[in-house]
Amino acid sequence: MRLIFVLVLMLGLGLAGFAVYTAKGFIETKENQLAQERAAAAKIVPTKDVYVTTRRVEYGEKLTEKDIKTIAWPENAIPEGAFTSHEEFFSKGDDVLRTVLRTMENGEPVMEVKVTGPGEDAGLTSRLGKGMRAFAIRVDVTTGVSGFLRPGDRVDIYWSGSINRKDVTRLIDTNVPLIAVDQTANSDRSSAAIARNVTVEVSPVQVAALAQAQATGRLSLSLVGAQDDTIVEAGIEVDQTELLGIREQEVIEVQEDPVCTIRTRRGAEVVEIPIQCTN
Structure with missing residues (x-):
């Protein structure tokens, strides 16, 4: 009887140890999973819906609801002037459409600089x-x-x-x-x-x-x-x-000293003789 008791006790201790080991491993696995989920959640960037084109659209085309859709876009990277709501894009009603000013490829964000105002054409105005x-x-x-x-x-x-x-x-x-x-x-x-x-x-x-x-x-x-x-x-x-590269020559006026003369007649000839001028 005593031997059986000892064997049963040892078996019970073994099962208890195994249960503790199994529970410990399970808890560690769950903790690792939670840590990974927390790390992944920390990397998730907040997003906001942005309207993009569903096909290539060219200058002069009217944009209808079929030509645009919303996709999640990182909030810190939304292009300036992008449309983020139905009310913003169709501000004058679903039947008042905007016109394309610049060609946009499929999936490209629709921005204010690329379309006209509601109901406007693509003219100069x-x-x-x-x-x-x-x-x-x-x-x-x-x-x-x-x-x-x-x-x-x-x-x-x-x-x-x-x-x-x-x-x-x-x-x-x-x-x-x-x-x-x-x-x-x-x-x-x-x-x-x-x-x-x-x-x-x-x-x-x-x-x-x-x-x-x-x-x-x-x-x-x-x-x-x-x-x-x-x-x-x-x-x-x-x-x-x-x-x-032509340089204009500067004209310098040179003032000459005045010359005074006297006239004398020598027979039939008149001769001018220079003399010192006096004021």
Whole structure:
């Protein structure tokens, strides 16, 4: 009996130890899982719904509900001007649509700069900022940068004419945005084309200055680089003498001493004899 008791006791202790070992392993596994879940939760970035396109849309198209959808977007990386709600995009009702100003690929965020206001078309009025005006400048292959200008580019404007009978070229405006080339306001065109006129966005004061400059001389455009943030002051001027390196000679007046003479007659001949002048 005593032997059986001892065996039963040892078996019970063994089972108890095994149970404790199993429970300890289970608890450790659960703790590791919880730690991994906490670490994963810490890496989760807060998101917000953002409207993106469901297909490639091009300049002039109307955006309907079928053309856009919402996806989760990291809150700290939402593009400026992106639409985040139905009420914001369709602010004047579901039937009042926005028009595409710039081509967007499938899945690209829809932003305010890429579409017009509700119910507006893609004309020039939708591109003009508050207080700004559209002004057309006549160009050709030379003055229009060989046809490489596109809406959305920025240009410097030079005036060539005559001032005080001197041929002069002067920088009169810098970093002026182009909003149309000929009758095209689509900034997505990639091929070069010789334009007859371009339309710029300027203030009313600049309109007056450009109109006067165009009436009294010739305007030429110089394309500004897309990443160029250099500030260039207007007023740079070159005339023909500077261009050719001609230096005007200074005329120095030399004052000669006065010469006094007396006349004497020698027979039939009159002779002038120089003498010292006296005041």
